[in-house]
Amino acid sequence: MDPIIFLIQCLNAVQYGLLLFLVASGLTLIFGIMGIINLAHGSFYMIGAYMAFALQPVVARGLGGGLLATILLCVVLAALLGYFLEWAFFSFLYRRDHLQQVLMTYGLILVFEELRSLAVGNDVHGVPVPAWLKGSIALGDVMTYPVYRLFISGVCLAVAGLLYWVLSRTRLGMTIRAGASNREMIASLGIDINRLYRIVFAMGVALAALAGSVAAPVSSVYPGMGNSILIICFVVVIIGGIGSIRGAFLAAMLVGLVDTFGQIFFAGAAGVLVYVLMAGILLFRPEGLFRQG
Numbered sequence: 001m002d003p004i005i006f007l008i009q010c011l012n013a014v015q016y017g018l019l020l021f022l023v024a025s026g027l028t029l030i031f032g033i034m035g036i037i038n039l040a041h042g043s044f045y046m047i048g049a050y051m052a053f054a055l056q057p058v059v060a061r062g063l064g065g066g067l068l069a070t071i072l073l074c075v076v077l078a079a080l081l082g083y084f085l086e087w088a089f090f091s092f093l094y095r096r097d098h099l100q101q102v103l104m105t106y107g108l109i110l111v112f113e114e115l116r117s118l119a120v121g122n123d124v125h126g127v128p129v130p131a132w133l134k135g136s137i138a139l140g141d142v143m144t145y146p147v148y149r150l151f152i153s154g155v156c157l158a159v160a161g162l163l164y165w166v167l168s169r170t171r172l173g174m175t176i177r178a179g180a181s182n183r184e185m186i187a188s189l190g191i192d193i194n195r196l197y198r199i200v201f202a203m204g205v206a207l208a209a210l211a212g213s214v215a216a217p218v219s220s221v222y223p224g225m226g227n228s229i230l231i232i233c234f235v236v237v238i239i240g241g242i243g244s245i246r247g248a249f250l251a252a253m254l255v256g257l258v259d260t261f262g263q264i265f266f267a268g269a270a271g272v273l274v275y276v277l278m279a280g281i282l283l284f285r286p287e288g289l290f291r292q293g
Contacts, residue, residue, distance in 0.1 A: 004140040009260055015149050017256025018156035022211035023229055024236035024248045025163060026204030032243020033176060034197050036093055037101045040108035042230030044082070044205045048074050048212025049221045050116060053125045067130045067217075071155075074213040075206050082205025086198045094197075113223070122223050127216040152214050159210065160249060167245060176200060232259075235278050241288030250289055 027041045051074040052067075059070045089108070093101050129148050136144035167173035175196060178186050187193045212226075219225070236255055240247025255274050262273040281289065 004143045007139060008143060008145055009264060011145060011149065011153075013256040013260035014253070015153045015156075015256075016260060017253040018153050018160070019211055019215055020229075020233060020236055020255060021160060021249050021252035022156055022214075023208050024233040024240070024252055025160075025245055026207035027233050028237045028240065028243055028245065028248045029176075029200055029207075030204040031237060033200055034090075034094070036090060037098050037105065038090075038204075039102060039105040039230065040112065041204070041208055041233065042226030042228075043109050043112040044078060044208035044226070045212040045229050046116070046224075046226030047081070047112065048078060048209030049127075049216040049219070049225060050120060050125075050212075051077060051209065052213035052216040053127050053221045054120065056127060067127075067133075071210065071213045075210050078209030079202040079206040082202035083198050085205070086201035090201060091194060091197070109227070112226075116223065125221040127221060129217045146218075148217060152218070155214055156211075159207070163207075163245060172199070232274065235274055239278050239281050239288055241290040244288065244290035247288055247290035 023041070023045050026044070027038065030036050030038050030041065052070055055073055056067065056070045059073060060066060085108075089104065093104065133148045133151050135147045137147060137150070138144055165173075167176060175186065175191060176199075186196070232255065236248055236251045239254065240249070240251030254277065258273050258277050259270065262270040266273060
């Protein structure tokens with residue numbers, strides 16, 4: 001393989017892996033800390049993409065902002081949505097069995113899809129890339145790489161660093177980690193565990209929506225886009241270890257590399273290579289790459 005083509009594919013793999021990490025980190029927080037099997041998590045990715053499509057013209061004309069302001073607004077609205085959903089629906093599921101969790105979150109998928117269809121229809125939409133991110137960087141004499149894809153990677157890395165800092169260096173992060181280990185002890189210390197769970201759920205929804213809004217200009221906005229990413233994100237969470245942010249990061253990068261290079265070297269079997277990776281890791285480490293934390 002030509003070195004320039006190899007470099008481009010590595011950049012694509014890293015960008016895809018980092019995007020998966022954003023979605024999967026929210027899923028592993030909710031799954032590992034709150035014990036909720038949230039099948040609707042992919043819908044939050046879709047909601048972020050559709051909010052970017054719907055809000056960018058409004059932000060540009062009404063507030064004078066661009067894509068960055070739109071993304072920030074999407075994250076804030078998604079966090080508020082997540083806080084409300086936890087209070088209205090998910091707070092009733094903690095002591096229920098997983099079957100009821102699956103049924104309710106699957107019902108939310110249907111609700112979100114129907115609301116999406118009523119609001120914007122079933123067409124495929126595009127989100128324009130801002131002028132300052134439309135360029136490409138020359139790689140060699142012929143090949144180029146889009147600046148916006150590098151922007152996606154930069155945003156994902158910045159958010160990953162911020163998430164690590166919050167969970168490992170702040171009082172909120174310490175409380176979240178303690179609540180994941182022993183929620184009864186945290187409650188007995190006077191900490192409002194219900195409020196803590198709402199914050200965690202809002203964080204998870206905001207991370208998924210952020211990934212959707214950032215990816216919208218390169219992936220387009222289309223019906224069912226959340227369902228396709230949900231499956232691969234569950235794979236990332238299982239490989240990395242349920243509840244582990246470090247594991248989700250490493251697993252997302254592995255999945256990005258396997259998927260990207262699998263489509264080049266094993267095009268006919270590219271769709272199953274990620275699941276072979278998951279099966280191989282679980283064979284030797286049933287708990288995933290990292291334990292919770």
